[in-house]
Amino acid sequence: MNLFVQGILWVLNPAHYGGVDGIDTRVGQHLLISLGVLVVASIIAIPLGYVIGHTGRGRSLAIGASGAIRALPTLGLLIIIALIVNVGLLAPFIALVVLAIPSILAGAYSGFEAVDRRAIDAARAVGMTEFQIVGRVEIPLGLPLLIGGLRTASLQVIATATLADYVGGGGLGHFIFAGVKTNDYPQMLAGSIIVILLAILSEVLFSSVQRLVIPAGVTAGRPQDVRVKSPRSRTALG
Amino acid sequence: MIEFRGVTKQFPDGTLAVKDFSLVLPSRKTTVLVGSSGSGKTTLLRMINRMVDPSSGYIEIDGEDTSHLEPVALRRRIGYVMQNSGLLPHLKVIDNVATVPVLNGVAKKQARADALHLLDTVGLDRTLADRYPSQLSGGQQQRVGVARGLAADPNILLMDEPFGAVDPIVRAELQTELIRLQRELDKTVVFVTHDIDEAFLLGDQVVILEKGGRIAQVGSPAEILAAPANEFVATFIGADKGKRALSIRNTPTGDILVDSEGRPAGVLVGETDVVAR
Numbered sequence: 001m002n003l004f005v006q007g008i009l010w011v012l013n014p015a016h017y018g019g020v021d022g023i024d025t026r027v028g029q030h031l032l033i034s035l036g037v038l039v040v041a042s043i044i045a046i047p048l049g050y051v052i053g054h055t056g057r058g059r060s061l062a063i064g065a066s067g068a069i070r071a072l073p074t075l076g077l078l079i080i081i082a083l084i085v086n087v088g089l090l091a092p093f094i095a096l097v098v099l100a101i102p103s104i105l106a107g108a109y110s111g112f113e114a115v116d117r118r119a120i121d122a123a124r125a126v127g128m129t130e131f132q133i134v135g136r137v138e139i140p141l142g143l144p145l146l147i148g149g150l151r152t153a154s155l156q157v158i159a160t161a162t163l164a165d166y167v168g169g170g171g172l173g174h175f176i177f178a179g180v181k182t183n184d185y186p187q188m189l190a191g192s193i194i195v196i197l198l199a200i201l202s203e204v205l206f207s208s209v210q211r212l213v214i215p216a217g218v219t220a221g222r223p224q225d226v227r228v229k230s231p232r233s234r235t236a237l238g
Numbered sequence: 239m240i241e242f243r244g245v246t247k248q249f250p251d252g253t254l255a256v257k258d259f260s261l262v263l264p265s266r267k268t269t270v271l272v273g274s275s276g277s278g279k280t281t282l283l284r285m286i287n288r289m290v291d292p293s294s295g296y297i298e299i300d301g302e303d304t305s306h307l308e309p310v311a312l313r314r315r316i317g318y319v320m321q322n323s324g325l326l327p328h329l330k331v332i333d334n335v336a337t338v339p340v341l342n343g344v345a346k347k348q349a350r351a352d353a354l355h356l357l358d359t360v361g362l363d364r365t366l367a368d369r370y371p372s373q374l375s376g377g378q379q380q381r382v383g384v385a386r387g388l389a390a391d392p393n394i395l396l397m398d399e400p401f402g403a404v405d406p407i408v409r410a411e412l413q414t415e416l417i418r419l420q421r422e423l424d425k426t427v428v429f430v431t432h433d434i435d436e437a438f439l440l441g442d443q444v445v446i447l448e449k450g451g452r453i454a455q456v457g458s459p460a461e462i463l464a465a466p467a468n469e470f471v472a473t474f475i476g477a478d479k480g481k482r483a484l485s486i487r488n489t490p491t492g493d494i495l496v497d498s499e500g501r502p503a504g505v506l507v508g509e510t511d512v513v514a515r
Contacts (some may be wrong), residue, residue, distance in 0.1 A: 022242075043446055057331075118320070118324050119324060119325070119326055119327060121289075121320070121324065121339075122318070122323075122324025122325070122326070124289065124335055125284075125289055125313060125318040125320065125324070126289065126311050126313060126314070126318055126338050126386065126387075127311070127313035127338060127341055128310075128315030128337075128341060129310050132341065137325075137326060140328050141328055142326070147284030164293065181497070195257075215327070215328030215491055216328070216370060217326075217327045217328045217329065217330070217371060217372060218327055218328060218372070
C-alpha cells in the first residue's frame with residue numbers, strides 16, 4: 001500500500017512535469033502513438049473487413065490469420081522488426097498496428113454479418129447498387145460492432161504501447177523501463193498508473209461512442225420504448 | 239406485358255427450380271403464381287427483376303429482353319414488395335418509402351413530400367411518417383412496404399408473399415386494400431403466394447405451379463374452379479372437398495348452399511347467369 005501511495009505521489013509531483021521526460025510530454029507521445037496506430041490499422045483493416053463482410057468471401061482465412069496474429073508475442077515481434085528497421089518509433093508502430101488489426105477486422109466484418117439478410121436483399125431488390133448497399137445499409141447498421149472492435153484494439157494498443165520505449169520509441173514505457181534500470185519502484189508504478197488511467201479513459205470514450213452510433217430505429221422498437229414514448233396512434237390502421 | 243420464354247433455372251447446388259417455363263403475363267392485370275414450396279414461384283418472380291438470372295431462356299418486358307438491361311436500372315423501375323416488409327430498420331418510414339426516388343436522383347425534400355402522399359394511398363396515417371419500422375405493427379409495416387414498392391411509380395409491381403406473415407384479419411384487410419389500389423393504379427402485378435384463396439381473390443390470371451415450375455393450369459379463377467385441368471389442380475384448389483364443393487339444399491325456409499360436410503355455407507342470392515344444364 002505504501003508503495004502504491006508513493007506511486008501516486010510520484011504522478012502528482014510537479015517536478016515530474018515539463019521537459020522531455022515530463023509526464024505531460026510522455027502522455028502526449030503515448031496518445032499520439034496509440035492514435036496513429038489505430039488510424040493506420042483502421043485504414044488497413046476496415047476496408048478489408050467490409051469486403052469480407054459484404055461478399056462473405058475470405059472469412060475463414062481472415063479468422064485463421066487473425067488468430068495467428070493474435071498469438072504473436074508483441075515483444076518478440078517488436079524486437080524482430082527493430083532488428084530489421086532499426087530502433088526508433090517505426091518498429092513499435094508496426095508491431096502495434098499488427099496487434100490492432102485483428103480486433104478491428106473482426107469488428108468490421110462481424111458488423112456486416114449481423115445485418116439482417118432480408119434488409120440487404122430488399123435493398124438490392126429495390127435497386128441499390130452494391131456500393132449503395134454497403135454505404136447506406138451495411139455501414140450504418142454494422143457501426144456499433146465496428147466501434148466495439150476499435151474499442152478492444154484501442155485498449156490493447158494503449159496498454160502495449162508501453163513497449164515502444166523499449167526500442168527508444170518514446171511514450172509512457174519510459175517511466176517503467178527507467179524505473180527498472182534504477183530500481184525506482186514508485187516511478188515504475190507511476191508509469192503503470194497513468195497507462196491504466198488512459199486505458200479507462202479509452203473505454204469510457206468508446207463505450208459512449210458505441211451507444212451513440214446505434215441507429216435510432218434499432219433501439220426504437222424495444223418494448224419499453226413503445227410503451228413509454230410512442231403509444232400506438234389511434235388513427236392508424238392495421 | 240411480361241413474357242417468359244423457355245426459362246430454366248438451375249442453382250449452383252444442382253437444384254432445378256424452374257424447367258422450361260413459358261408464360262405471358264398481361265399488362266395491367268394481376269397474375270398470381272401459386273404453388274407449394276419448391277414450386278419455383280419465388281424464383282420465377284425474382285427472375286423478372288433479375289434478382290435471379292435464368293440459366294437458359296429469357297424474359298421480355300414489353301418486348302425487351304431483360305438480359306440486355308442493366309439489373310440496377312431495371313429494379314428501380316419495378317416495384318418490389320416482400321414478406322416481412324424488408325424495410326431498412328435504421329430509416330424512418332418516410333425515408334424507407336422515399337428510398338427508390340432518392341436513388342433515382344429526386345431531391346430528398348420532394349421525395350419525402352411524395353412519400354407522404356403514398357402513405358395516404360396505402361391507407362397509413364401521416365403521423366407514422368417519423369416512426370421507425372420496428373415501432374409499427376406487422377400490417378402497418380407491410381403497407382409501408384407496398385408504399386415503397388409504388389414510390390417510383392413503376393408499371394410493374396412484384397409481390398412475394400407480402401401478406402404471408404400477418405394474422406388472418408389483417409391479411410384480409412390488406413388484400414381488400416390491394417384490390418382497391420389495383421383498381422386505382424392499374425399496375426401489372428405479379429403476386430406470389432401459397433394460399434389458393436388469396437390467389438383466387440386477387441388474381442385476374444392464376445397460374446398453378448407444380449414442382450419445378452411446371453404449369454399445372456393457367457386461367458381465370460372461374461375457369462380453374464369450373465374445370466380443373468387435372469387431379470393435381472383439383473386437389474390443390476380443394477374442388478372436391480370442404481367449402482369449395484357446395485351444393486344446393488332445399489330447406490323449408492328456402493334454398494341454401496351447403497359444403498361437402500353438409501354444413502350451411504351461404505345462400506343463393508339473385509338469379510344465376512348460367513342456364514341450368
